[in-house]
Structures are given as C-alpha cells and as structure tokens.
Amino acid sequence: MKYLFGNWKMNMSLAEIKAFTRQSKVKLPSNIYVGVAVPSVYVGACEKLHKNMLLGVQNVSEYQKGAYTGEISANMLRDLDLDFCIVGHSERRGYFNETNTQVSEKIKRLQEYDILPILCVGETLKQYEKQETKQVLSSQLAGNLDNVDKFKQIIIAYEPVWAIGTGKVASEEIVAEICDYIKQEMHKIMGQNYPAIVLYGGSVSPENSLSLAKLPSVDGFLVGGASQNAEKFMSIAKNMIQGGEK
Ligand code: PEP
Numbered sequence: 001m002k003y004l005f006g007n008w009k010m011n012m013s014l015a016e017i018k019a020f021t022r023q024s025k026v027k028l029p030s031n032i033y034v035g036v037a038v039p040s041v042y043v044g045a046c047e048k049l050h051k052n053m054l055l056g057v058q059n060v061s062e063y064q065k066g067a068y069t070g071e072i073s074a075n076m077l078r079d080l081d082l083d084f085c086i087v088g089h090s091e092r093r094g095y096f097n098e099t100n101t102q103v104s105e106k107i108k109r110l111q112e113y114d115i116l117p118i119l120c121v122g123e124t125l126k127q128y129e130k131q132e133t134k135q136v137l138s139s140q141l142a143g144n145l146d147n148v149d150k151f152k153q154i155i156i157a158y159e160p161v162w163a164i165g166t167g168k169v170a171s172e173e174i175v176a177e178i179c180d181y182i183k184q185e186m187h188k189i190m191g192q193n194y195p196a197i198v199l200y201g202g203s204v205s206p207e208n209s210l211s212l213a214k215l216p217s218v219d220g221f222l223v224g225g226a227s228q229n230a231e232k233f234m235s236i237a238k239n240m241i242q243g244g245e246k
Helices: 014-025 075-077 092-096 100-112 127-131 132-142 174-192 211-212 231-242
Strands: 002-007 032-038 056-057 082-088 114-123 155-158 197-201 220-223
Touching: 002 082, 002 197, 014 220, 014 231, 032 082, 032 231, 075 100, 082 100, 100 114, 100 132, 114 132, 127 132, 127 231, 132 174, 155 174, 174 220, 211 220, 211 231, 220 231
Parallel strands: 002 032, 002 220, 032 056, 056 082, 082 114, 114 155, 155 197, 197 220
Antiparallel strands: none
C-alpha cells in the first residue's frame, strides 16, 4: 500500500478549495491512500473532497476538553468524521514551541478517538550539518511515542526541516537510509511486528517524486506546497503508484 498526504498549512480560500475539489476527481487505484490536511475551519467546505480522499487536519489539542480557548479536541475531530491528523510538524515545534511530551499527549488523544496520527520528525539544518540526524530522530521518536497505544497505527513522516518549503529535496541516499533507520527505531519502540509506515516530506514535487517513490523504504509522501495544486498533487500520486510498481 502507498500513501500520499497533503498539508495545506494556513493556505487556500473557499474558491480555491472548490477548484481543487473539481480538479482532483481523478480515478486512483485501490493500492494508494490519498488525503489532505486542511485548515480546521474549512472541514465543512471540504465535504465533497471527503468523498474521494481522506480528510484530516494539521493539529489537535493535547487536552480532552475544557477551558482551552482556541483549541480543538480529538473528540471534535471524531464528530466531524475526520480520518487523520498531523502532529509534531516542525512548524509547530519551531514556531509554537511544541515539546516531545505535548506531541505524545496529542497522539494519545487521537488514538482515544481512532483518528490516525501522522507524526512528523526531522532534524534542523544545524543538526544535519553536525551529523546528528539519527540521534535527533531517535530522541523525537522515543519522546513522542512514549506510552502510546502500540496496537493502533501511527504513520511517521520524515521531514528534514532544511528541506521543507525550500526547494532543497533530500538526496535519495539520505531518504533511503533515514526512512529505513526510522523503521528500525519504530520496531524497537512499538515491537518487531508493528507495521512501520514511513513517508518522506520536504519539497516533494511532480519532478522529483518518481525517483523518490522507487526507494523501497519510502511508503509515501507528505507534501506541503505542491498539495495546494490539484494537478501537481495528482501527478505526485501517479508517480507514487508508478514508483511503487518498480
Ligand atoms: C510540509 O510542510 O510538511 C512540507 C513537506 O512542505 P513542502 O512540501 O512545501 O516542503
């Protein structure tokens, strides 16, 4: 099975969502899951999109319910019948100081309501240059997966921070090695039989996605910028399928 998820971040308007819904009605084979993480206020506007894709959001509260102004709970996401939620995106870790413990709590809340967490991990440019990638990933995974339910699926997205929105995609060698490393770490934490699903994210485009999709340790992509354009996003989906058939 292959996976393609988009992250619209704080982008898109109602008009753009309508156009995206129209343009993304492409028949896809049953061996690929395609989904988009939309801004939460647009979940209703994405109802039609929901018919051909998985629908998710980009964040959830670490709390169950209560006086947390501006927050959205996992229970609310369940009420809206959402399929998945991104957690631990580097923009949330960086701009909103989200800690490993908070990310872990968010995963637990999602699991309580059977919403698939897509956990983003990745090193900064400084850490990459100091060759600390594996160390950083191990510590993020250990912290984020601490005491989570090992019988429920969590998808990991390896997103080197230096590759996000920069146009600088990580090399095939790095992506292959690191996605494989994450799978090994997942097995250590979640158990040898855990289905370790690992996506790559960071400047994925129609141009570079075919060669990345051919890497055996890559199960799919998490796409930011290119997911806002239906034509580009669907072209990445086709490459994911074609690459997976190698
Ligand atoms: C992201 O924000 O998760 C991402 C991968 O962004 P981009 O594809 O634009 O690099």
